[in-house]
Amino acid sequence: xxxxxxxxxxxxxxxxxxxxxxxxxxxxxxxxxxxxxxxxxxxxxxxxxxxxxxxxxxxxxxxxxxxxxxxxxxxxxxxxxxxxxxxxxxxxxxxxxxxxxxxxxxxxxxxxxxxxxxxxxxxxxxxxxxxxxxxxxxxxxxxxxxxxxxxxxxxxxxxxxxxxxxxxxxxxxxxxxxxxxxxxxxxxxxxxxxxxxxxxxxxxxxxxxxxxxxxxxxxxxxxxxxxxxxxxxxxxxxxxxxxxxxxxxxxxxxxxxxxxxxxxxxxxxxxxxxx
Amino acid sequence: xxxxxxxxxxxxxxxxxxxxxxxxxxxxxxxxxxxxxxxxxxxxxxxxxxxxxxxxxxxxxxxxxxxxxxxxxxxxxxxxxxxxxxxxxxxxxxxxxxxxxxxxxxxxxxxxxxxxxxxxxxxxxxxxxxxxxxxxxxxxxxxxxxxxxxxxxxxxxxxxxxxxxxxxxxxxxxxxxxxxxxxxxxxxxxxxxxxxxxxxxxxxxxxxxxxxxxxxxxxxxxxxxxxxxxxxxxxxxxxxxxxxxxxxxxxxxxxxxxxxxxxxxxxxxxx
Numbered sequence: 001x002x003x004x005x006x007x008x009x010x011x012x013x014x015x016x017x018x019x020x021x022x023x024x025x026x027x028x029x030x031x032x033x034x035x036x037x038x039x040x041x042x043x044x045x046x047x048x049x050x051x052x053x054x055x056x057x058x059x060x061x062x063x064x065x066x067x068x069x070x071x072x073x074x075x076x077x078x079x080x081x082x083x084x085x086x087x088x089x090x091x092x093x094x095x096x097x098x099x100x101x102x103x104x105x106x107x108x109x110x111x112x113x114x115x116x117x118x119x120x121x122x123x124x125x126x127x128x129x130x131x132x133x134x135x136x137x138x139x140x141x142x143x144x145x146x147x148x149x150x151x152x153x154x155x156x157x158x159x160x161x162x163x164x165x166x167x168x169x170x171x172x173x174x175x176x177x178x179x180x181x182x183x184x185x186x187x188x189x190x191x192x193x194x195x196x197x198x199x200x201x202x203x204x205x206x207x208x209x210x211x212x213x214x215x216x217x218x219x220x221x222x223x224x225x226x227x228x229x230x231x232x233x234x235x236x237x238x239x240x241x242x243x244x245x246x247x248x249x250x251x252x253x254x255x256x257x258x259x260x261x262x263x264x265x266x267x268x269x270x271x272x273x274x275x
Numbered sequence: 276x277x278x279x280x281x282x283x284x285x286x287x288x289x290x291x292x293x294x295x296x297x298x299x300x301x302x303x304x305x306x307x308x309x310x311x312x313x314x315x316x317x318x319x320x321x322x323x324x325x326x327x328x329x330x331x332x333x334x335x336x337x338x339x340x341x342x343x344x345x346x347x348x349x350x351x352x353x354x355x356x357x358x359x360x361x362x363x364x365x366x367x368x369x370x371x372x373x374x375x376x377x378x379x380x381x382x383x384x385x386x387x388x389x390x391x392x393x394x395x396x397x398x399x400x401x402x403x404x405x406x407x408x409x410x411x412x413x414x415x416x417x418x419x420x421x422x423x424x425x426x427x428x429x430x431x432x433x434x435x436x437x438x439x440x441x442x443x444x445x446x447x448x449x450x451x452x453x454x455x456x457x458x459x460x461x462x463x464x465x466x467x468x469x470x471x472x473x474x475x476x477x478x479x480x481x482x483x484x485x486x487x488x489x490x491x492x493x494x495x496x497x498x499x500x501x502x503x504x505x506x507x508x509x510x511x512x513x514x515x516x517x518x519x520x521x522x523x524x525x526x527x528x529x530x531x532x533x534x535x536x537x538x539x540x541x542x543x544x545x546x
Contacts, residue, residue, distance in 0.1 A: 171280045
């Protein structure tokens, strides 16, 4: 996880951070590096969205493909479609190719967030196969909806990659971190243990217009144990091992996904929709 | 109860100052020192973020300002090791009010606050620095400040902290005890205190504001929580009528893209 502090609206400067991240990964024999949500562009883009958007044929995409010849990577960027919709997207690059694109499906538009004003909503959530196993990408708020994690598990993914730009907010007495960091750590741990999956969370740091991003990137294993964890608020590069043996052991001990009754869920969901 | 997690607030605010100052290519801030807890805390947080050498505290007394205020500001300078300057504002204020001798204390106070603002901004240009603000959340919500005067700044580390939190954090970062313990005052006339002028104590109003603003309690819930209906209504009205102080001037919409309505960019655009 490359816990970086991107410059708001400066794609060239952020591409340099990506290059440095990939170099760090290569020098540490890391196979896959995950950059935070919208870290190629910065987060509070507002009217800048069309100015920093890339298309599949853009030179930036070629640059990222080239970087992925060395190390697989997940980039967080604004992706423009042929019919000029702008998506908050995370793109998985491997072996010089785009392997998967996830367009954020849950765009927070409340409180301090205004994503649906600027972005089109993604309409798909798919697991995909890579050199590093079957993965699902969920961007930030996507992960706050338990349905996405449930679908990821049913779709056969053993690992969720979650790039985020999660802002710190809420000060509570007795807590070491802000309230939002506390909540993230609670749900990622619960998801990892409940679904018997690895959760790889890559969060950014820095400030935009006074709003800080808390960092604290890390990996949780299927037992809910911390594999690795970056510090809070400061830039970091942190790596850990995602071992399929651990997933196998957890799922052998508690084969909940094996026992999951998809037909029951579908029947009841259809009834709920009908009613 | 308002949370006063001083170690977390301190960490956030120091990182905020460091980040927001450096990203515009600068290393320094200037801050107006009144001798009160807000400006003392703002200066000391800036010193921690950027180093005391990169912070200039300016004391700007008027001839009727209390000697104690100046003495307290000097204590803060000594304790924090920041740079300092004293610039009297008496001559220019008196020259102006010679023309308007009937001006009431409020007009005079506002004029002084705005005079101090122009000095801070001039020194920020002179010294390649940003002006650090000192308005806390209580003042901002109540509108208890001078628009374009003490409310003006480039970055404000205290704007999301209630006075109760400012006191707690001030104690943690080492603001001199005498500064924390004294009664808050805008020092506009002899013996003035904020709480006498406002008609309630900061601790009392902070508890109400915290529930009303942060926790979004409704009127009925606030009264059930023990606040009188009159107090709740008075504070709600103060917040509403001072909203203009927390916004840019209104712009008449003519085009398809009007600044801050449908021309929307973050302040840190490109930074």
